[in-house]
Amino acid sequence: MEQARVNHLRRLILKGGGAGGVLACALAAGVLRPSLAHAADWNKAAFESKTLADALKHIGAEGAAESADIHIKAPEVAENGAVIPIEVSCRMAGAESIALLAEKNPFPLMAHAVLANGTEGYLNTRFKMGQTSVVKVVVKAGGKHYIASREIKVTIGGCGG
Amino acid sequence: MAEPMKIRTKMVDGAAQIFVLMIHPMETGQRKDPRSGQAYPAHYIQHVLATLNDKPVLDMQCGPAISKNPVFGFRVKGAKPGDKLVVAWEDNKGEKSRSEATIA
Numbered sequence: 001m002e003q004a005r006v007n008h009l010r011r012l013i014l015k016g017g018g019a020g021g022v023l024a025c026a027l028a029a030g031v032l033r034p035s036l037a038h039a040a041d042w043n044k045a046a047f048e049s050k051t052l053a054d055a056l057k058h059i060g061a062e063g064a065a066e067s068a069d070i071h072i073k074a075p076e077v078a079e080n081g082a083v084i085p086i087e088v089s090c091r092m093a094g095a096e097s098i099a100l101l102a103e104k105n106p107f108p109l110m111a112h113a114v115l116a117n118g119t120e121g122y123l124n125t126r127f128k129m130g131q132t133s134v135v136k137v138v139v140k141a142g143g144k145h146y147i148a149s150r151e152i153k154v155t156i157g158g159c160g161g
Numbered sequence: 162m163a164e165p166m167k168i169r170t171k172m173v174d175g176a177a178q179i180f181v182l183m184i185h186p187m188e189t190g191q192r193k194d195p196r197s198g199q200a201y202p203a204h205y206i207q208h209v210l211a212t213l214n215d216k217p218v219l220d221m222q223c224g225p226a227i228s229k230n231p232v233f234g235f236r237v238k239g240a241k242p243g244d245k246l247v248v249a250w251e252d253n254k255g256e257k258s259r260s261e262a263t264i265a
Binding site: 117 | 176180187189191207208213216217218219220221222223224225226227228229231232233234235236237238239240
C-alpha cells in the first residue's frame with residue numbers, strides 16, 4: 001500500500017506536459033539514483049517510534065557524532081508550542097539529509113528530508129511541541145551522521161486539546 | 162481538492178531560496194474534542210517532493226509534529242532564473258496537491 005501511494009505521488013509530479021518522458025529517460029539512463037526512490041517510502045517505523053533512541057535507530061543515525069557545524073536557529077522560549085519556527089543550516093560539505101526530532105514529543109521524529117541535485121544543507125520550517133524539550137537535528141553528510149541539540153522552552157503546549 | 166500552495170523564490174548567492182506554504186490542518190490525532198472527549202482523527206502531510214527541471218531536489222517525509230499550514234524553506238545551488246519548480250505533497254488520507262512555479 002505504501003508503494004502504491006508513492007507511485008501516486010510520482011505520477012502527480014509527472015503529470016506536467018512532457019515531463020514524464022524526460023524523467024523516464026533520466027531513469028533509464030541511470031541519472032537518478034535508485035536510493036532516492038527508496039527514500040520516498042514513508043518510514044512508518046521511524047515516525048511511530050515513541051523514544052528518541054528508537055527514532056534515531058530507524059533513520060539509521062545511531063551513534064551520530066556531535067557536531068558544532070550544525071547551526072540551529074530557533075527561539076529559546078516559544079510562547080506558542082503549536083508554531084515554533086526553526087532554521088537549520090550546516091557548514092559541512094555534501095549534506096545528504098536533514099532530520100528534525102523533539103525528544104519529548106509523543107513521536108520524536110518530526111521530519112526527514114533527503115537533499116539532492118544541489119540542494120544545500122539548509123531547512124526552514126515550523127513545528128509543534130507539547131512541552132519544553134531538547135530538539136535534535138541529524139545531518140547526514142559524506143555517508144556519516146552528525147547531530148546537534150538545542151533546548152526550547154514551551155510555555156503553552158501545541159499538542160493538547 | 163486541496164488549496165494551491167504558495168511558492169516564493171529568490172536568488173541568493175547563486176542559490177535559489179525557495180519557500181513553500183501549504184494549506185493543511187496537520188491534525189495530530191492527539192487533540193480531543195472537548196465536548197465528546199473523542200480525539201480528532203489524524204490528518205497530516207506525510208510526503209513532500211520538490212523537483213527542479215524534473216530532477217528531485219527535496220524528498221521529505223513528515224510526521225504530525227509539523228505546524229498547521231506548513232512552511233518549508235530550502236536552497237538549491239546552481240538553480241537559475243526560469244528553472245521550473247514542481248512541488249507535490251500527499252497526506253495520510255491519500256489527499257494530494259501539486260503546484261508549479263518558476264525560479265524568479
